[in-house]
Amino acid sequence: MPAMSMIQALRSAMDVMLERDPDVVVFGEDVGNFGGVFRCTEGLQAKYGTSRVFDTPISEGGIVGIAVGMGAYGLRPVAEIQFADYFYPASDQIVSEAARLRYRSAGDFTAPITVRMPCGGGIYGGQTHSQSPEALFTHVCGIRTVMPSNPYDAKGLLIASIENNDPVMFLEPKRLYNGPFDGHHDRPIVPWSRHPLGEVPDGYYTVPLESARVFRAGNDVTVLAYGTMVYVSEAAASETGIDAEIIDLRSVWPLDLDAIVDSVKRTRRCIVVHEATRTSGFGAELVSLVQEHCFYHLEAPVERVTGFDTPYPHAQEWVYFPSPDRVGRALQRVMEP
Amino acid sequence: MNDQRALRLHVPEPAGRPGHRTDFSYLHLSPAGEVRKPPVDTAPRATADLAYALVRVLDDDGRAVGAWAPDVDAAFLKKGLRGMIRTRVFDARMLVAQRQKKLSFYMQSLGEEAIGTAHAMALQDGDMCFPTYRQQSLLLARDDAPIVPMMCQLLSNERDPIKGRQMPVMYSFKRLGFFSISGNLATQFIQAVGWAMASAIKGDTRIASGWIGDGATAEADFHTALTFAHVYRAPVILNVVNNQWAISSFQYVAGGEQTTFAARGTGCGIASLRVDGNDFLAVYSVSRWAAERARSNLGPTLIEWITYRAGAHSTSDDPTKYRPAEDWKRFPLGDPIERLKRHMIARGVWSEADHGALQQEVEGEVVAAQKEAERSGSLADGHVFPPREMFEDVFEQMPSHLVRQRRELGI
Numbered sequence: 001m002p003a004m005s006m007i008q009a010l011r012s013a014m015d016v017m018l019e020r021d022p023d024v025v026v027f028g029e030d031v032g033n034f035g036g037v038f039r040c041t042e043g044l045q046a047k048y049g050t051s052r053v054f055d056t057p058i059s060e061g062g063i064v065g066i067a068v069g070m071g072a073y074g075l076r077p078v079a080e081i082q083f084a085d086y087f088y089p090a091s092d093q094i095v096s097e098a099a100r101l102r103y104r105s106a107g108d109f110t111a112p113i114t115v116r117m118p119c120g121g122g123i124y125g126g127q128t129h130s131q132s133p134e135a136l137f138t139h140v141c142g143i144r145t146v147m148p149s150n151p152y153d154a155k156g157l158l159i160a161s162i163e164n165n166d167p168v169m170f171l172e173p174k175r176l177y178n179g180p181f182d183g184h185h186d187r188p189i190v191p192w193s194r195h196p197l198g199e200v201p202d203g204y205y206t207v208p209l210e211s212a213r214v215f216r217a218g219n220d221v222t223v224l225a226y227g228t229m230v231y232v233s234e235a236a237a238s239e240t241g242i243d244a245e246i247i248d249l250r251s252v253w254p255l256d257l258d259a260i261v262d263s264v265k266r267t268r269r270c271i272v273v274h275e276a277t278r279t280s281g282f283g284a285e286l287v288s289l290v291q292e293h294c295f296y297h298l299e300a301p302v303e304r305v306t307g308f309d310t311p312y313p314h315a316q317e318w319v320y321f322p323s324p325d326r327v328g329r330a331l332q333r334v335m336e337p
Numbered sequence: 338m339n340d341q342r343a344l345r346l347h348v349p350e351p352a353g354r355p356g357h358r359t360d361f362s363y364l365h366l367s368p369a370g371e372v373r374k375p376p377v378d379t380a381p382r383a384t385a386d387l388a389y390a391l392v393r394v395l396d397d398d399g400r401a402v403g404a405w406a407p408d409v410d411a412a413f414l415k416k417g418l419r420g421m422i423r424t425r426v427f428d429a430r431m432l433v434a435q436r437q438k439k440l441s442f443y444m445q446s447l448g449e450e451a452i453g454t455a456h457a458m459a460l461q462d463g464d465m466c467f468p469t470y471r472q473q474s475l476l477l478a479r480d481d482a483p484i485v486p487m488m489c490q491l492l493s494n495e496r497d498p499i500k501g502r503q504m505p506v507m508y509s510f511k512r513l514g515f516f517s518i519s520g521n522l523a524t525q526f527i528q529a530v531g532w533a534m535a536s537a538i539k540g541d542t543r544i545a546s547g548w549i550g551d552g553a554t555a556e557a558d559f560h561t562a563l564t565f566a567h568v569y570r571a572p573v574i575l576n577v578v579n580n581q582w583a584i585s586s587f588q589y590v591a592g593g594e595q596t597t598f599a600a601r602g603t604g605c606g607i608a609s610l611r612v613d614g615n616d617f618l619a620v621y622s623v624s625r626w627a628a629e630r631a632r633s634n635l636g637p638t639l640i641e642w643i644t645y646r647a648g649a650h651s652t653s654d655d656p657t658k659y660r661p662a663e664d665w666k667r668f669p670l671g672d673p674i675e676r677l678k679r680h681m682i683a684r685g686v687w688s689e690a691d692h693g694a695l696q697q698e699v700e701g702e703v704v705a706a707q708k709e710a711e712r713s714g715s716l717a718d719g720h721v722f723p724p725r726e727m728f729e730d731v732f733e734q735m736p737s738h739l740v741r742q743r744r745e746l747g748i
Contacts, residue, residue: 108511
């Protein structure tokens, strides 16, 4: 199997779907001739033509608005929001339109759209290029929120999202685009070509939605994570020597509750790790679900390790970013007798 | 520094208030037949004068005059008249039903019936309208008007096509080219552009028609739609229904005081016209012109329809609080039904007796439909879709969390 970065894997997913389904179209700011600021759509316009892969005006509301209209027509639009931090002008089209079109029309119209957006920090993007807004989407009924953590899942999940008939918010942790990142920002970058999950089939395959993956098997504590935090948690587990089981949610919402409950009931301890700010973050929902479904199995309070409740700072990025050290200390606390 | 004056904020006031007669000179009317008709392939910037003028066909004597007068036969006129009367009768009956508490809410389109009726007659089957909440005439003008399903939607009853999911008037009829009404204003305008772009991407022949009120043109989605429609030369008609009032806010508050809503279009590179929306023939003729442009890959057209919201905004509104009650009778563009009727009589194809008979026939049709719709119950008597339906259609396949939540109700 060829080695692919997450960027190449995402491009491969769009390539496969543009080839397979004439109703798939790809658009967004700079995605056409240029191939996107992160190069995810490079070469696709040359291959499929300007009417299927094209640039849009700088208007996130317009990008998602036309996607909803195209979805109503019967296309499967794949729209790119250049940074997740910029989706806010599209909020009405996502929350009030795409999410509820099927419901409000009793299935007369649907919005089978996929909205891709790079998210997360670790690139010195400051408060406008680092956000992780997944909890803003999970609070909205009628949309799916997905966040892959590696090239293999990125391709399989993106194909599954494009084929899905519900609107999908597809968040791509941009710090993982070129390699797994465990939070040790002072160490050399490891490329995906040297990681087993960088092996990606050329052709069509899917990774099912609502399906978590046991990223690292363990017995002592369950770590619920997604995106970049999967690798941070892995580093924390190996550095503390704690036998942690790391669940990569992959689909943030709707999610794979069985995978979470099965693991927590077995390990009897749990921490939740995400990069987004803490208060009303998705971790709150995860902690609540664990409490509702596993309370009598728990040996320790469930901990959260998250970004702080501040805007994402520029110069203090590595203070904000949940580090392996912070995750490790949480693991140690829940393991205390 | 004594010559410096204090700055003042300008807050627009309407041309009339209760107890203060409206001065309608603000409408800047053009005489019927006076405004030129450009070739269908006109350059958008060459329509700049039309965005400030007012295309009118019917004069005060009921004659169809000028370059925009369409060549239509008596059967066509009668169909249009029927569509408008059906809309007015439907509205009147549903308003009463709301007062009888059979409906939770209603929005009538009194005075605006010509716009949707004539526009629908200018479109083809397969075209898609993205309406807002006062375009029921798009549906009711059709030979196959879904009168009973519309009433079942209004009643939220067991035959409501959208299963009680939305307030009354938020219809959805895909098979009839009528997109699901949102209730969040302006969102559908950019969606219409997206639908039209999709049609062009697929090499289809169908066009889209987006609808918005004067008030909602202030939303970002309106301006976004103009930009995208121009950029991609989308096969779409962009309709602004300027009925002078957005609930209690006069159209000046939306930005109509020193310009027109049509003028927004020419600034965005879109062919734009300002048209008498109470003139059935003008609405039909301009809609045809715009549809031909769209179908010929000549791009979008923005049309501002001048009309008057004769009734309250909704059954929750009392317009006597903010505008003169007699304005509808004094509105210079008159009543669209009376104007078409006068034209047909002047042409010798219609009579008062014909009109009375048509009115009676349509009333019978609507009353019969209402009886049939009410047989399936209403929100008031509890004959609505069962509670478990509430959990359907959130997603295509119900996820496990919704199954659990439904079970919490024991259903």
